[in-house]
Amino acid sequence: MSASMSNRLLLPANDTRVLLIKWVVALLVPVVVFTLWSGESIVNAVISPQTSSLGISTDPVALLAAAIFVTVFYASTITLAGYLVAADSGRRGIIELWIDVFIFTLVPLILVVIFHDLILGLALCAVVWPVYFFVRGRVRKARHYIPPPPLESLEVLDVGERSILISRATAGGFWFGTAFAVVTLITDLVYFVTGSLPTLLLIWALIRTLVLPIAGYFLGRLAGVIALRRTLAAKGNGGNGANRVGNGIGTSLRQQLEVLSTTRAREEAKDLVPNDLPLRSTGAQRFYLILLGAFVLFYPILDPFLFGSGTDGRLANYGDAGRYVILALGLNIVVGFAGLLDLGYVAFFAIGAYTWGLIGSPQLGFLTGIVVNPQLWPWFFWPMVLGAALIAAFWGVLLGAPTLRLRGDYLAIVTLGFGEIVPIVFLELDNITRGANGIIGVYSPNFPGVLWTGFTPTPYYYLILALIALTIFANIRLRDSRLGRAWIAIREDEIAAASSGVNLVRTKLFAFGAGAFFAGIAGVYHAAKLGVVSPDNFSFGDSVIYLAMVVIGGIGSIPGVIVGALAVYAINELVLPQLDTFAADPSSVFFTIKSSIIHFAPGFTYGSVRNLIFGIILVVIMIFRPEGLLPSARRRRELHAATGGAEMGALDVVPGAPGFEEEVRVD
Amino acid sequence: MRWMWYQEPLASKRRYELISSKASIEEAGNYPGNALLALDKATKHFGGLAAVQDVDLQVRPGEIVSIIGPNGAGKTTIFNLITCLYRPTSGDISFEGRTLVGLTPDRVVRRGIARTFQNIRLFNNMTVMENVLVGLHTHLKASVLGSLFHLPSVMHEEAEARRRAIELLSFFGTGLVERQEEYVVNLSYADKRRVEIARALAARPKLLLLDEPTAGMNEVETLEAVKYVRRLRDELNLTILLIEHKLTVTMGISDRISVLDYGRKIAEGLPEEVRRDEKVIAAYLGKASTRGEKAPVDEKAEE
């Protein structure tokens, strides 16, 4: 058995070979590029910190973290390779796939390297990718390309086919590991020959060349097992414990899918393998999440390798971006889930910020005469995160109450008014809030063993990461709960919802409260990080920005609004000021553009047209892609139902308006 | 009751009873005049227009009562009054002896009245299962915190709710159960009507208001709909109030019929009585037909 196994490994069958070439190349190129860019240097730094040219600290924790990251990264990619080989149904072409993969992985890598900034690079990708999509769509149309129906490839696998699956996965992992080992070995040898590689690293290279193929073999088997769990079983629920709750009749998943409409079946088929687009399957998505998670978690360690110096500044920026993400997720509850257009969201952000500003700063002493120990008081931050969020939620309910009976447009105006008034109230209550001067000296939180001030971005980075994780977790749980269903029902049809027993008042107030809750969290974070709370941080214009985040990203879609938040942040804080910096240099094209505009618009800077840009983006998105960049499947259907039309399942005739008259009035 | 029981590997093996079978009929004696639902001179004016004027109506437990009348007679308005989407200008509406006036629609559901709509108001971009689950909203007690932390009680309740929804869908056979994950917008028209009824049933009502349940259906579908309306009353012990335009349906299925015209009740009684009532014929066909010609209504009912 093992003999034939290794035979099959080293001399794979023809179709397996095709798949191997397809996926190994597809994954190898981006991984190698990344490795050459910084992966290599990370590993080298771990192995021999002294010789690393980047002067990385030899702090064992940092090195350990880097080592973990590297292991996770490469292990995941190898396993992913195995999974993809196994999961592919082989019906999609190779070149097409390669182009897709390279556009999606190499373009961001290149842009990030060129612009030396992660978010900026990704923001520019957001420009490149739609162009690519458009072109690809046109090309497909021209070639009359029709995607094959999803169900054909969903075969129930018998035992023989299952073992083929596993062997494919194993082969995938093995060959990817081998290929990668070979490539890196060659590059290392080149370095060695030119004399810039220390011996220690050469030894490491040789070890690596032996280890990687073996690791590839075992990781490939693991990938095979993972893929197997997502196949169709002959009877009962799909696969070994894969997602589906039994439907109660005992029909197999295959039969269930058959009775569904094509669009719905296609959605469900994404879960299963073999698949036409294994890159999009939920199994692959798990890998992406792991990679993303590792990257984000270890980012502070990695940053010097990726971009050189200036880590602190970047981390501080990402902390701010994180705040946008939380605000977008919170607003998503109100606008996305419940469908209530809230234009005054900044009010709750301000309430959260001022709450910590008033309590967690010397201002508390001025107001109440309580003298607090500046060493101990910052510990109060942690309970105050919850406390301020609850206070914000309370106000959310209070300010939402007058709007309950209003229809969408009126609701928007009233919330807009509140969004205007709350910052003004904070401004004018200067006995309490020091008005325009703002509150200064707001404390940063305390945490054992961590130096945490307004000037240390790393703890704040991890804090916002934790808060974001909590927020996402809460959002997903809420969305899939009874309350979440009630929200969606209200959004779809209030009258039907009420007539089905949904208490409109409570459900809407809950939405406002929940949304405000997260805004409060963001507010507390912002106050602590900035150290200052002043009314100019909260203008009405910000509410519109938050709405733009949700709209651009995809109303109601959790990953969508995260992307939207980052995109808006990028435009707002990075792109536009960057353009101004470019324009300062007379030789750049931006300078020429700027000077010509200044002719009839004095006082023009790229930063000042922020609203103009957002306005244009909003209008364009609403007209061409109202479901946003990363919509939830539900939303995409909602917004294209008018054009696409509902599918007919059975042959029943869909009538016009029911209730046609049979009686005739004759006078 | 003929139910298909499904073996489910669930935590608990509790079986669900749909409605307390005899209870609602036995309690009937407690209501004034034996009526489950009573409209007492219910009136609704919109501006200067009297959509409904002084309508008296009583529905006794276990009955199937139909409201018929020409278009614009105020039938759906009456439904809206009962479910408190409108507030009556004057008059009273009571259910189980207690007044409904002033309640919000969701409280009416809690009291035990559910309805379907003339124009099918389903949640289009939710699946069949999700639609029925919304119908179960009143009977689920999951708290927000419970949902957040996936407390076992909440998870159990969700699983039971899904089971319940499957049972409700299976009232109509296996078709909807198989397609429970389908988005409602992709269903056939007849299926959509069934889902709407299942959603209404999820609220465990005692009284079911059906607004033109056979509208838009061909003869085969209509026959099937009539059958399941009967089953709703027989198997689930529901009381049914029905708006219907097809006289064949109303004549065949109703215990009693009320006829509305221009917002007023012009006739009431057993189907045969109503069929022959002059006022009814006049309302539908115009005064000319009462001058001795045989009413076409009779011919239709003879089918």
Add this chain to the structure above:
Amino acid sequence: MALFLQLLVVGLSAGAVYALIALGYTMVYGIIELINFAHGDIFMMGSFITIALLNLVGISDTSHPTGLTLVSVLLVACLGSMLICSALGVLIERIAYRPLRNAPRLAPLISAIGVSLILEDLGKLWKGNQFIAFPLGIHEMFLQTGISLGPVSIDSGSILVIVVALVLMVALQWMVTRTRIGRAMRAVAQDREAAALMGVNVDRIIAFTFFVGAGLAGAAGFIYCLEKGTTIFSVGFELGLFAFTAAVLGGIGNLVGAMIGGVMIGIIEALASLIPDSYVTHGLGLPHGGSPWHDAIIFAVLILILIFRPTGLLGQRTPEKA
């Protein structure tokens, strides 16, 4: 008492401006059920255009035209502003609202917000973010001449404002009730499909509605900066909110209501400055008099109306058909 009457006059002239803007809101809402967030900014553009046109024909701060020159100059400014704003309104409808005619409610609303942002920034680009002055000479002329009715003095600026507003409102009312196109507008507002079935070109009528509404906003821009003497790119947002409140107060969709509502809001705002400094403000440490109070009061009015009488004074209750 004299103060009260004087404030009444002030309120009346402010109200005239609000009424004209409110008419635009209410007409658009009546016909496509959209709150045109960008409408206030069209008004702002109108005021900018007025000043630009005056500068174009050679009027500067020191010019003191009289008689025929004055009339013709003002006419050019007013009509020019109205026409350009009308064109702007039609353009906006065509680009940002028409494609979304059948989209769910949120879409045109967000698009309107986007347009509003665009217009505000364009205004900021064009004239900067400081106050811009109406040609001083003319403004002062209007400010310093006037009539006195007993204890109350009304300056010519206010008179002009009221007169222009009245003329336009009467003309609008006549057009809507007595002409064919006005009838078509009312028909489309009542029932779009039925009107289409009757042969009305719905698209054109909607475009025409925007044309008229924006034109009125342009006129409002003209009289506003004439009377006030200054304007700024953010004036659209603030006055837009006031005017929208006026439209809601009078009953959204109802033209006469918008006119009445506008006047009422103007008067309320004027009377708001009566709030004595000492009483409320010092006691609570709240702001004393001035602009924040106006905003808060008007906004409170809006909330109260929407809670207690959402159909406004003259509006009809149209319950949603179940």
